[in-house]
Amino acid sequence: MWLVGAGPGDPELLTLKAARLIAEADVVLHDRLVSPEILALARPDADLIDVGKRPGGSHTQGVLNELLVLHARSGRRVVRLKGGDPFLFGRGGEEVEVLAEAGIECGIVPGISSSLAGPAAAGIPVTHRQVARAVTIVTGHEATDSDPVDWSAVGRLGGTLVVLMGIERRAAIVTKLVDAGLAADTPAAVVMHATTPRQRIWTGRLEQLPEADVESPAVMVIGAVATFAHDAAALVAAHTLPLDG
Ligand SMILES: C[S@@+](CC[C@H](N)C(=O)[O-])C[C@H]1O[C@@H](n2cnc3c(N)ncnc32)[C@H](O)[C@@H]1O
Structure with a gap:
Protein backbone atom coordinates (compact mmCIF):
# COMPACT_ATOMS: atom_id res chain seq x y z
CA MET A 1 0.00 0.00 0.00
CA TRP A 2 1.30 3.44 -0.95
CA LEU A 3 0.31 6.91 0.18
CA VAL A 4 1.19 9.10 -2.78
CA GLY A 5 1.31 12.88 -3.31
CA ALA A 6 -0.25 13.91 -6.62
CA GLY A 7 1.22 17.42 -6.69
CA PRO A 8 -0.77 20.60 -7.36
CA GLY A 9 -2.53 19.58 -10.59
CA ASP A 10 -0.22 19.61 -13.60
CA PRO A 11 0.52 15.93 -14.38
CA GLU A 12 4.10 16.90 -15.27
CA LEU A 13 4.58 17.92 -11.64
CA LEU A 14 4.08 14.36 -10.44
CA THR A 15 7.22 12.65 -9.20
CA LEU A 16 8.50 9.78 -11.36
CA LYS A 17 7.75 7.42 -8.47
CA ALA A 18 4.17 8.65 -8.16
CA ALA A 19 3.60 8.22 -11.91
CA ARG A 20 5.01 4.67 -11.79
CA LEU A 21 2.93 3.60 -8.79
CA ILE A 22 -0.27 5.04 -10.31
CA ALA A 23 0.44 3.18 -13.57
CA GLU A 24 1.01 -0.09 -11.68
CA ALA A 25 -1.93 0.16 -9.27
CA ASP A 26 -4.94 -2.16 -9.23
CA VAL A 27 -6.87 0.31 -7.07
CA VAL A 28 -6.49 4.08 -6.75
CA LEU A 29 -8.34 5.72 -3.88
CA HIS A 30 -8.15 9.41 -4.73
CA ASP A 31 -9.14 12.81 -3.41
CA ARG A 32 -11.58 15.07 -5.24
CA LEU A 33 -8.88 17.56 -6.28
CA VAL A 34 -6.76 15.00 -8.16
CA SER A 35 -7.02 15.98 -11.83
CA PRO A 36 -8.50 13.70 -14.54
CA GLU A 37 -5.19 13.97 -16.45
CA ILE A 38 -3.39 12.35 -13.52
CA LEU A 39 -6.03 9.65 -13.09
CA ALA A 40 -5.65 8.90 -16.81
CA LEU A 41 -2.19 7.51 -16.00
CA ALA A 42 -3.82 4.53 -14.25
CA ARG A 43 -4.39 1.28 -16.14
CA PRO A 44 -7.76 1.15 -17.94
CA ASP A 45 -8.75 -1.85 -15.80
CA ALA A 46 -7.74 -0.25 -12.49
CA ASP A 47 -10.48 0.68 -10.03
CA LEU A 48 -10.52 4.46 -9.52
CA ILE A 49 -12.43 5.31 -6.37
CA ASP A 50 -13.23 8.92 -5.48
CA VAL A 51 -13.09 9.14 -1.71
CA GLY A 52 -12.99 12.94 -1.64
CA LYS A 53 -14.99 14.64 1.03
CA ARG A 54 -17.39 17.31 -0.16
CA PRO A 55 -19.15 19.82 2.07
CA GLY A 56 -22.02 17.74 3.49
CA GLY A 57 -20.67 14.83 1.47
CA SER A 58 -20.99 11.15 2.07
CA HIS A 59 -17.51 10.00 3.11
CA THR A 60 -16.60 10.66 6.69
CA GLN A 61 -12.97 10.09 7.64
CA GLY A 62 -14.12 7.00 9.58
CA VAL A 63 -15.70 5.39 6.50
CA LEU A 64 -12.66 6.31 4.45
CA ASN A 65 -10.34 4.71 7.00
CA GLU A 66 -12.37 1.49 6.83
CA LEU A 67 -12.19 1.54 3.02
CA LEU A 68 -8.41 1.97 3.15
CA VAL A 69 -7.94 -1.01 5.44
CA LEU A 70 -10.35 -3.13 3.41
CA HIS A 71 -8.56 -2.46 0.12
CA ALA A 72 -5.09 -2.74 1.64
CA ARG A 73 -6.02 -6.24 2.89
CA SER A 74 -7.35 -7.29 -0.52
CA GLY A 75 -3.88 -8.25 -1.73
CA ARG A 76 -4.20 -5.88 -4.69
CA ARG A 77 -1.77 -3.03 -5.38
CA VAL A 78 -3.39 -0.05 -3.69
CA VAL A 79 -2.47 3.61 -4.09
CA ARG A 80 -4.02 6.24 -1.82
CA LEU A 81 -3.59 9.37 -3.94
CA LYS A 82 -3.77 12.80 -2.34
CA GLY A 83 -3.43 16.30 -3.77
CA GLY A 84 -0.14 18.12 -3.22
CA ASP A 85 1.93 16.53 -0.47
CA PRO A 86 0.08 13.84 1.51
CA PHE A 87 1.38 15.10 4.85
CA LEU A 88 0.43 18.77 4.47
CA PHE A 89 -3.20 19.35 5.54
CA GLY A 90 -4.14 16.10 3.88
CA ARG A 91 -4.82 13.91 6.92
CA GLY A 92 -2.10 11.62 5.58
CA GLY A 93 -0.70 11.22 9.08
CA GLU A 94 -4.06 10.03 10.41
CA GLU A 95 -4.47 7.52 7.58
CA VAL A 96 -0.99 6.07 8.12
CA GLU A 97 -1.81 5.69 11.83
CA VAL A 98 -5.01 3.80 11.03
CA LEU A 99 -3.13 1.51 8.65
CA ALA A 100 -0.36 0.92 11.20
CA GLU A 101 -2.95 -0.01 13.86
CA ALA A 102 -4.35 -2.54 11.38
CA GLY A 103 -0.82 -3.93 10.87
CA ILE A 104 -0.57 -2.64 7.29
CA GLU A 105 2.69 -1.23 6.02
CA CYS A 106 2.42 1.89 3.93
CA GLY A 107 5.12 3.56 1.82
CA ILE A 108 5.04 7.35 1.55
CA VAL A 109 5.71 9.26 -1.66
CA PRO A 110 6.03 13.01 -1.06
CA GLY A 111 4.39 15.36 -3.54
CA ILE A 112 4.88 18.97 -4.58
CA SER A 113 2.62 20.95 -2.29
C1 LIG B 1 -6.97 19.71 2.05
S1 LIG B 1 -5.78 20.88 1.51
C2 LIG B 1 -4.58 19.78 0.85
C3 LIG B 1 -3.26 20.43 0.54
C4 LIG B 1 -2.31 19.49 -0.17
N1 LIG B 1 -1.95 18.38 0.67
C5 LIG B 1 -1.05 20.20 -0.67
O1 LIG B 1 0.06 19.92 -0.18
O2 LIG B 1 -1.17 21.02 -1.59
C6 LIG B 1 -6.59 21.53 0.08
C7 LIG B 1 -6.19 22.98 -0.19
O3 LIG B 1 -4.96 23.02 -0.90
C8 LIG B 1 -4.96 24.15 -1.75
N2 LIG B 1 -4.81 23.68 -3.14
C9 LIG B 1 -4.70 22.42 -3.56
N3 LIG B 1 -4.51 22.36 -4.90
C10 LIG B 1 -4.50 23.64 -5.32
C11 LIG B 1 -4.32 24.26 -6.59
N4 LIG B 1 -4.11 23.55 -7.70
N5 LIG B 1 -4.35 25.61 -6.66
C12 LIG B 1 -4.53 26.34 -5.55
N6 LIG B 1 -4.71 25.82 -4.33
C13 LIG B 1 -4.68 24.49 -4.21
C14 LIG B 1 -6.26 24.90 -1.52
O4 LIG B 1 -6.05 25.86 -0.52
C15 LIG B 1 -7.15 23.77 -1.05
O5 LIG B 1 -8.24 24.27 -0.31
Missing part, protein backbone atom coordinates in the same frame (compact mmCIF):
# COMPACT_ATOMS: atom_id res chain seq x y z
CA SER A 114 0.28 23.64 -3.63
CA SER A 115 1.52 25.80 -0.75
CA LEU A 116 4.82 26.24 -2.61
CA ALA A 117 3.85 25.38 -6.19
CA GLY A 118 0.89 27.81 -6.18
CA PRO A 119 2.99 30.87 -5.38
CA ALA A 120 5.80 29.66 -7.67
CA ALA A 121 3.40 29.21 -10.59
CA ALA A 122 2.41 32.85 -10.13
CA GLY A 123 6.05 33.98 -10.06
CA ILE A 124 6.05 34.51 -6.26
CA PRO A 125 9.15 33.42 -4.34
CA VAL A 126 7.87 32.57 -0.84
CA THR A 127 11.19 33.66 0.61
CA HIS A 128 13.43 36.39 -0.74
CA ARG A 129 16.60 37.58 0.93
CA GLN A 130 15.54 41.22 0.75
CA VAL A 131 11.94 40.95 1.92
CA ALA A 132 11.05 37.62 3.53
CA ARG A 133 13.32 35.33 5.52
CA ALA A 134 10.61 32.96 6.69
CA VAL A 135 7.39 31.43 5.46
CA THR A 136 4.45 30.19 7.50
CA ILE A 137 1.87 27.82 6.06
CA VAL A 138 -1.44 27.81 7.85
CA THR A 139 -4.95 26.46 7.33
CA GLY A 140 -7.79 28.95 7.11
CA HIS A 141 -10.36 26.21 7.33
CA GLU A 142 -11.18 26.76 10.96
CA ALA A 143 -10.99 30.54 11.21
CA THR A 144 -13.92 30.67 13.64
CA ASP A 145 -14.13 31.61 17.31
CA SER A 146 -13.03 28.14 18.38
CA ASP A 147 -10.13 28.18 15.90
CA PRO A 148 -7.09 26.27 17.18
CA VAL A 149 -4.86 28.54 15.04
CA ASP A 150 -3.46 31.44 17.06
CA TRP A 151 -4.01 34.14 14.43
CA SER A 152 -2.73 36.94 16.64
CA ALA A 153 0.61 35.10 16.84
CA VAL A 154 0.51 34.38 13.09
CA GLY A 155 -0.11 38.08 12.41
CA ARG A 156 3.01 39.02 14.35
CA LEU A 157 5.39 36.48 12.78
CA GLY A 158 6.57 38.57 9.83
CA GLY A 159 7.84 36.88 6.67
CA THR A 160 5.42 35.36 4.19
CA LEU A 161 2.08 33.87 5.15
CA VAL A 162 0.60 31.17 2.92
CA VAL A 163 -3.00 30.27 3.74
CA LEU A 164 -4.61 27.10 2.41
CA MET A 165 -8.34 26.37 2.56
CA GLY A 166 -8.95 29.99 3.50
CA ILE A 167 -11.11 31.40 0.71
CA GLU A 168 -14.49 31.01 2.43
CA ARG A 169 -13.28 32.48 5.70
CA ARG A 170 -11.01 35.15 4.24
CA ALA A 171 -12.93 38.07 5.77
CA ALA A 172 -12.52 36.61 9.29
CA ILE A 173 -8.84 35.86 8.60
CA VAL A 174 -8.15 39.43 7.46
CA THR A 175 -9.88 40.83 10.57
CA LYS A 176 -7.83 38.57 12.85
CA LEU A 177 -4.54 39.47 11.13
CA VAL A 178 -5.23 43.22 11.15
CA ASP A 179 -6.29 43.00 14.83
CA ALA A 180 -2.92 41.33 15.46
CA GLY A 181 -1.16 44.36 13.99
CA LEU A 182 -0.52 43.32 10.39
CA ALA A 183 -0.81 46.41 8.15
CA ALA A 184 -4.08 46.48 6.19
CA ASP A 185 -2.13 47.50 3.08
CA THR A 186 0.16 44.44 3.20
CA PRO A 187 0.47 43.03 -0.35
CA ALA A 188 -1.62 39.94 -1.00
CA ALA A 189 -2.11 37.50 -3.86
CA VAL A 190 -4.46 34.60 -4.49
CA VAL A 191 -3.48 31.82 -6.86
CA MET A 192 -6.49 29.77 -7.97
CA HIS A 193 -6.40 26.35 -9.71
CA ALA A 194 -2.61 26.64 -9.67
CA THR A 195 -0.64 24.80 -12.37
CA THR A 196 -3.83 23.79 -14.21
CA PRO A 197 -5.24 25.31 -17.43
CA ARG A 198 -7.73 27.15 -15.16
CA GLN A 199 -5.02 28.97 -13.19
CA ARG A 200 -6.00 32.54 -12.27
CA ILE A 201 -4.24 35.12 -10.12
CA TRP A 202 -5.67 37.96 -8.05
CA THR A 203 -3.39 40.62 -6.56
CA GLY A 204 -4.14 43.46 -4.19
CA ARG A 205 -3.87 44.43 -0.53
CA LEU A 206 -4.82 42.50 2.58
CA GLU A 207 -7.79 44.83 3.23
CA GLN A 208 -9.15 44.11 -0.29
CA LEU A 209 -9.18 40.33 0.15
CA PRO A 210 -12.72 40.05 1.61
CA GLU A 211 -14.23 41.65 -1.53
CA ALA A 212 -11.85 39.99 -4.00
CA ASP A 213 -13.28 37.95 -6.87
CA VAL A 214 -11.65 34.65 -5.93
CA GLU A 215 -12.68 31.01 -5.66
CA SER A 216 -11.41 27.66 -4.34
CA PRO A 217 -9.12 25.85 -4.65
CA ALA A 218 -6.75 28.67 -3.97
CA VAL A 219 -3.60 29.58 -2.10
CA MET A 220 -3.51 33.00 -0.44
CA VAL A 221 -0.11 34.67 -0.14
CA ILE A 222 0.21 37.56 2.28
CA GLY A 223 3.42 39.57 2.57
CA ALA A 224 5.82 41.69 0.55
CA VAL A 225 6.65 38.83 -1.84
CA ALA A 226 3.07 38.98 -3.19
CA THR A 227 4.11 41.98 -5.29
CA PHE A 228 6.17 39.58 -7.43
CA ALA A 229 2.96 37.98 -8.72
CA HIS A 230 2.50 37.93 -12.44
CA ASP A 231 0.86 35.64 -14.91
CA ALA A 232 3.89 33.41 -15.32
CA ALA A 233 2.02 31.00 -17.60
CA ALA A 234 1.10 33.80 -20.02
CA LEU A 235 4.67 35.06 -19.87
CA VAL A 236 6.04 31.64 -20.75
CA ALA A 237 3.53 31.26 -23.59
CA ALA A 238 4.44 34.71 -24.90
CA HIS A 239 8.11 33.77 -24.96
CA THR A 240 7.68 30.34 -26.46
CA LEU A 241 8.44 30.12 -30.16
CA PRO A 242 5.96 28.12 -32.21
CA LEU A 243 7.45 24.69 -32.98
CA ASP A 244 7.58 25.43 -36.69
CA GLY A 245 8.81 29.02 -36.14
Whole structure:
Protein backbone atom coordinates (compact mmCIF):
# COMPACT_ATOMS: atom_id res chain seq x y z
CA MET A 1 0.00 0.00 0.00
CA TRP A 2 1.30 3.44 -0.95
CA LEU A 3 0.31 6.91 0.18
CA VAL A 4 1.19 9.10 -2.78
CA GLY A 5 1.31 12.88 -3.31
CA ALA A 6 -0.25 13.91 -6.62
CA GLY A 7 1.22 17.42 -6.69
CA PRO A 8 -0.77 20.60 -7.36
CA GLY A 9 -2.53 19.58 -10.59
CA ASP A 10 -0.22 19.61 -13.60
CA PRO A 11 0.52 15.93 -14.38
CA GLU A 12 4.10 16.90 -15.27
CA LEU A 13 4.58 17.92 -11.64
CA LEU A 14 4.08 14.36 -10.44
CA THR A 15 7.22 12.65 -9.20
CA LEU A 16 8.50 9.78 -11.36
CA LYS A 17 7.75 7.42 -8.47
CA ALA A 18 4.17 8.65 -8.16
CA ALA A 19 3.60 8.22 -11.91
CA ARG A 20 5.01 4.67 -11.79
CA LEU A 21 2.93 3.60 -8.79
CA ILE A 22 -0.27 5.04 -10.31
CA ALA A 23 0.44 3.18 -13.57
CA GLU A 24 1.01 -0.09 -11.68
CA ALA A 25 -1.93 0.16 -9.27
CA ASP A 26 -4.94 -2.16 -9.23
CA VAL A 27 -6.87 0.31 -7.07
CA VAL A 28 -6.49 4.08 -6.75
CA LEU A 29 -8.34 5.72 -3.88
CA HIS A 30 -8.15 9.41 -4.73
CA ASP A 31 -9.14 12.81 -3.41
CA ARG A 32 -11.58 15.07 -5.24
CA LEU A 33 -8.88 17.56 -6.28
CA VAL A 34 -6.76 15.00 -8.16
CA SER A 35 -7.02 15.98 -11.83
CA PRO A 36 -8.50 13.70 -14.54
CA GLU A 37 -5.19 13.97 -16.45
CA ILE A 38 -3.39 12.35 -13.52
CA LEU A 39 -6.03 9.65 -13.09
CA ALA A 40 -5.65 8.90 -16.81
CA LEU A 41 -2.19 7.51 -16.00
CA ALA A 42 -3.82 4.53 -14.25
CA ARG A 43 -4.39 1.28 -16.14
CA PRO A 44 -7.76 1.15 -17.94
CA ASP A 45 -8.75 -1.85 -15.80
CA ALA A 46 -7.74 -0.25 -12.49
CA ASP A 47 -10.48 0.68 -10.03
CA LEU A 48 -10.52 4.46 -9.52
CA ILE A 49 -12.43 5.31 -6.37
CA ASP A 50 -13.23 8.92 -5.48
CA VAL A 51 -13.09 9.14 -1.71
CA GLY A 52 -12.99 12.94 -1.64
CA LYS A 53 -14.99 14.64 1.03
CA ARG A 54 -17.39 17.31 -0.16
CA PRO A 55 -19.15 19.82 2.07
CA GLY A 56 -22.02 17.74 3.49
CA GLY A 57 -20.67 14.83 1.47
CA SER A 58 -20.99 11.15 2.07
CA HIS A 59 -17.51 10.00 3.11
CA THR A 60 -16.60 10.66 6.69
CA GLN A 61 -12.97 10.09 7.64
CA GLY A 62 -14.12 7.00 9.58
CA VAL A 63 -15.70 5.39 6.50
CA LEU A 64 -12.66 6.31 4.45
CA ASN A 65 -10.34 4.71 7.00
CA GLU A 66 -12.37 1.49 6.83
CA LEU A 67 -12.19 1.54 3.02
CA LEU A 68 -8.41 1.97 3.15
CA VAL A 69 -7.94 -1.01 5.44
CA LEU A 70 -10.35 -3.13 3.41
CA HIS A 71 -8.56 -2.46 0.12
CA ALA A 72 -5.09 -2.74 1.64
CA ARG A 73 -6.02 -6.24 2.89
CA SER A 74 -7.35 -7.29 -0.52
CA GLY A 75 -3.88 -8.25 -1.73
CA ARG A 76 -4.20 -5.88 -4.69
CA ARG A 77 -1.77 -3.03 -5.38
CA VAL A 78 -3.39 -0.05 -3.69
CA VAL A 79 -2.47 3.61 -4.09
CA ARG A 80 -4.02 6.24 -1.82
CA LEU A 81 -3.59 9.37 -3.94
CA LYS A 82 -3.77 12.80 -2.34
CA GLY A 83 -3.43 16.30 -3.77
CA GLY A 84 -0.14 18.12 -3.22
CA ASP A 85 1.93 16.53 -0.47
CA PRO A 86 0.08 13.84 1.51
CA PHE A 87 1.38 15.10 4.85
CA LEU A 88 0.43 18.77 4.47
CA PHE A 89 -3.20 19.35 5.54
CA GLY A 90 -4.14 16.10 3.88
CA ARG A 91 -4.82 13.91 6.92
CA GLY A 92 -2.10 11.62 5.58
CA GLY A 93 -0.70 11.22 9.08
CA GLU A 94 -4.06 10.03 10.41
CA GLU A 95 -4.47 7.52 7.58
CA VAL A 96 -0.99 6.07 8.12
CA GLU A 97 -1.81 5.69 11.83
CA VAL A 98 -5.01 3.80 11.03
CA LEU A 99 -3.13 1.51 8.65
CA ALA A 100 -0.36 0.92 11.20
CA GLU A 101 -2.95 -0.01 13.86
CA ALA A 102 -4.35 -2.54 11.38
CA GLY A 103 -0.82 -3.93 10.87
CA ILE A 104 -0.57 -2.64 7.29
CA GLU A 105 2.69 -1.23 6.02
CA CYS A 106 2.42 1.89 3.93
CA GLY A 107 5.12 3.56 1.82
CA ILE A 108 5.04 7.35 1.55
CA VAL A 109 5.71 9.26 -1.66
CA PRO A 110 6.03 13.01 -1.06
CA GLY A 111 4.39 15.36 -3.54
CA ILE A 112 4.88 18.97 -4.58
CA SER A 113 2.62 20.95 -2.29
CA SER A 114 0.28 23.64 -3.63
CA SER A 115 1.52 25.80 -0.75
CA LEU A 116 4.82 26.24 -2.61
CA ALA A 117 3.85 25.38 -6.19
CA GLY A 118 0.89 27.81 -6.18
CA PRO A 119 2.99 30.87 -5.38
CA ALA A 120 5.80 29.66 -7.67
CA ALA A 121 3.40 29.21 -10.59
CA ALA A 122 2.41 32.85 -10.13
CA GLY A 123 6.05 33.98 -10.06
CA ILE A 124 6.05 34.51 -6.26
CA PRO A 125 9.15 33.42 -4.34
CA VAL A 126 7.87 32.57 -0.84
CA THR A 127 11.19 33.66 0.61
CA HIS A 128 13.43 36.39 -0.74
CA ARG A 129 16.60 37.58 0.93
CA GLN A 130 15.54 41.22 0.75
CA VAL A 131 11.94 40.95 1.92
CA ALA A 132 11.05 37.62 3.53
CA ARG A 133 13.32 35.33 5.52
CA ALA A 134 10.61 32.96 6.69
CA VAL A 135 7.39 31.43 5.46
CA THR A 136 4.45 30.19 7.50
CA ILE A 137 1.87 27.82 6.06
CA VAL A 138 -1.44 27.81 7.85
CA THR A 139 -4.95 26.46 7.33
CA GLY A 140 -7.79 28.95 7.11
CA HIS A 141 -10.36 26.21 7.33
CA GLU A 142 -11.18 26.76 10.96
CA ALA A 143 -10.99 30.54 11.21
CA THR A 144 -13.92 30.67 13.64
CA ASP A 145 -14.13 31.61 17.31
CA SER A 146 -13.03 28.14 18.38
CA ASP A 147 -10.13 28.18 15.90
CA PRO A 148 -7.09 26.27 17.18
CA VAL A 149 -4.86 28.54 15.04
CA ASP A 150 -3.46 31.44 17.06
CA TRP A 151 -4.01 34.14 14.43
CA SER A 152 -2.73 36.94 16.64
CA ALA A 153 0.61 35.10 16.84
CA VAL A 154 0.51 34.38 13.09
CA GLY A 155 -0.11 38.08 12.41
CA ARG A 156 3.01 39.02 14.35
CA LEU A 157 5.39 36.48 12.78
CA GLY A 158 6.57 38.57 9.83
CA GLY A 159 7.84 36.88 6.67
CA THR A 160 5.42 35.36 4.19
CA LEU A 161 2.08 33.87 5.15
CA VAL A 162 0.60 31.17 2.92
CA VAL A 163 -3.00 30.27 3.74
CA LEU A 164 -4.61 27.10 2.41
CA MET A 165 -8.34 26.37 2.56
CA GLY A 166 -8.95 29.99 3.50
CA ILE A 167 -11.11 31.40 0.71
CA GLU A 168 -14.49 31.01 2.43
CA ARG A 169 -13.28 32.48 5.70
CA ARG A 170 -11.01 35.15 4.24
CA ALA A 171 -12.93 38.07 5.77
CA ALA A 172 -12.52 36.61 9.29
CA ILE A 173 -8.84 35.86 8.60
CA VAL A 174 -8.15 39.43 7.46
CA THR A 175 -9.88 40.83 10.57
CA LYS A 176 -7.83 38.57 12.85
CA LEU A 177 -4.54 39.47 11.13
CA VAL A 178 -5.23 43.22 11.15
CA ASP A 179 -6.29 43.00 14.83
CA ALA A 180 -2.92 41.33 15.46
CA GLY A 181 -1.16 44.36 13.99
CA LEU A 182 -0.52 43.32 10.39
CA ALA A 183 -0.81 46.41 8.15
CA ALA A 184 -4.08 46.48 6.19
CA ASP A 185 -2.13 47.50 3.08
CA THR A 186 0.16 44.44 3.20
CA PRO A 187 0.47 43.03 -0.35
CA ALA A 188 -1.62 39.94 -1.00
CA ALA A 189 -2.11 37.50 -3.86
CA VAL A 190 -4.46 34.60 -4.49
CA VAL A 191 -3.48 31.82 -6.86
CA MET A 192 -6.49 29.77 -7.97
CA HIS A 193 -6.40 26.35 -9.71
CA ALA A 194 -2.61 26.64 -9.67
CA THR A 195 -0.64 24.80 -12.37
CA THR A 196 -3.83 23.79 -14.21
CA PRO A 197 -5.24 25.31 -17.43
CA ARG A 198 -7.73 27.15 -15.16
CA GLN A 199 -5.02 28.97 -13.19
CA ARG A 200 -6.00 32.54 -12.27
CA ILE A 201 -4.24 35.12 -10.12
CA TRP A 202 -5.67 37.96 -8.05
CA THR A 203 -3.39 40.62 -6.56
CA GLY A 204 -4.14 43.46 -4.19
CA ARG A 205 -3.87 44.43 -0.53
CA LEU A 206 -4.82 42.50 2.58
CA GLU A 207 -7.79 44.83 3.23
CA GLN A 208 -9.15 44.11 -0.29
CA LEU A 209 -9.18 40.33 0.15
CA PRO A 210 -12.72 40.05 1.61
CA GLU A 211 -14.23 41.65 -1.53
CA ALA A 212 -11.85 39.99 -4.00
CA ASP A 213 -13.28 37.95 -6.87
CA VAL A 214 -11.65 34.65 -5.93
CA GLU A 215 -12.68 31.01 -5.66
CA SER A 216 -11.41 27.66 -4.34
CA PRO A 217 -9.12 25.85 -4.65
CA ALA A 218 -6.75 28.67 -3.97
CA VAL A 219 -3.60 29.58 -2.10
CA MET A 220 -3.51 33.00 -0.44
CA VAL A 221 -0.11 34.67 -0.14
CA ILE A 222 0.21 37.56 2.28
CA GLY A 223 3.42 39.57 2.57
CA ALA A 224 5.82 41.69 0.55
CA VAL A 225 6.65 38.83 -1.84
CA ALA A 226 3.07 38.98 -3.19
CA THR A 227 4.11 41.98 -5.29
CA PHE A 228 6.17 39.58 -7.43
CA ALA A 229 2.96 37.98 -8.72
CA HIS A 230 2.50 37.93 -12.44
CA ASP A 231 0.86 35.64 -14.91
CA ALA A 232 3.89 33.41 -15.32
CA ALA A 233 2.02 31.00 -17.60
CA ALA A 234 1.10 33.80 -20.02
CA LEU A 235 4.67 35.06 -19.87
CA VAL A 236 6.04 31.64 -20.75
CA ALA A 237 3.53 31.26 -23.59
CA ALA A 238 4.44 34.71 -24.90
CA HIS A 239 8.11 33.77 -24.96
CA THR A 240 7.68 30.34 -26.46
CA LEU A 241 8.44 30.12 -30.16
CA PRO A 242 5.96 28.12 -32.21
CA LEU A 243 7.45 24.69 -32.98
CA ASP A 244 7.58 25.43 -36.69
CA GLY A 245 8.81 29.02 -36.14
C1 LIG B 1 -6.97 19.71 2.05
S1 LIG B 1 -5.78 20.88 1.51
C2 LIG B 1 -4.58 19.78 0.85
C3 LIG B 1 -3.26 20.43 0.54
C4 LIG B 1 -2.31 19.49 -0.17
N1 LIG B 1 -1.95 18.38 0.67
C5 LIG B 1 -1.05 20.20 -0.67
O1 LIG B 1 0.06 19.92 -0.18
O2 LIG B 1 -1.17 21.02 -1.59
C6 LIG B 1 -6.59 21.53 0.08
C7 LIG B 1 -6.19 22.98 -0.19
O3 LIG B 1 -4.96 23.02 -0.90
C8 LIG B 1 -4.96 24.15 -1.75
N2 LIG B 1 -4.81 23.68 -3.14
C9 LIG B 1 -4.70 22.42 -3.56
N3 LIG B 1 -4.51 22.36 -4.90
C10 LIG B 1 -4.50 23.64 -5.32
C11 LIG B 1 -4.32 24.26 -6.59
N4 LIG B 1 -4.11 23.55 -7.70
N5 LIG B 1 -4.35 25.61 -6.66
C12 LIG B 1 -4.53 26.34 -5.55
N6 LIG B 1 -4.71 25.82 -4.33
C13 LIG B 1 -4.68 24.49 -4.21
C14 LIG B 1 -6.26 24.90 -1.52
O4 LIG B 1 -6.05 25.86 -0.52
C15 LIG B 1 -7.15 23.77 -1.05
O5 LIG B 1 -8.24 24.27 -0.31
